[in-house]
Amino acid sequence: xxxxxxxxxxxxxxxxxxxxxxxxxxxxxxxxxxxxxxxxxxxxxxxxxxxxxxxxxxxxxxxxxxxxxxxxxxxxxxxxxxxxxxxxxxxxxxxxxxxxxxxxxxxxxxxxxxxxxxxxxxxxxxxxxxxxxxxxxxxxxxx
Numbered sequence: 838x839x840x841x842x843x844x845x846x847x848x849x850x851x852x853x854x855x856x857x858x859x860x861x862x863x864x865x866x867x868x869x870x871x872x873x874x875x876x877x878x879x880x881x882x883x884x885x886x887x888x889x890x891x892x893x894x895x896x897x898x899x900x901x902x903x904x905x906x907x908x909x910x911x912x913x914x915x916x917x918x919x920x921x922x923x924x925x926x927x928x929x930x931x932x933x934x935x936x937x938x939x940x941x942x943x944x945x946x947x948x949x950x951x952x953x954x955x956x957x958x959x960x961x962x963x964x965x966x967x968x969x970x971x972x973x974x975x976x977x978x979x980x
Contacts, residue, residue, distance in 0.1 A: 868896075886930050890943065
């Protein structure tokens, strides 16, 4: 096994050194870090609510990234769908908390995502308010 891995590494290195181009499909490579929810329970904030929302935002950013800079209708539709799905996921977390400040922040985040999905050019939202939407949770998720 070690020899075949070494052989494969040498072949790829030789191919690159010879000026060959190696193409890898973006979806063939998994994200380098696993972002699994960790408990963040405090008064009125059930386990995983805040972490689940941060994960939704992070996963959504990763899904949107390949479509940014593309102006096709397909790219716009994909970005809009990702934001719509993210808003629904955040809405689902609203029901899991009794803390009014957190509920309000989650509703604000969901509303921002839904508004971004409605723009004729959703990339404008990516380059604008999407970059700070997670800050609405600041001070709301303390343990």
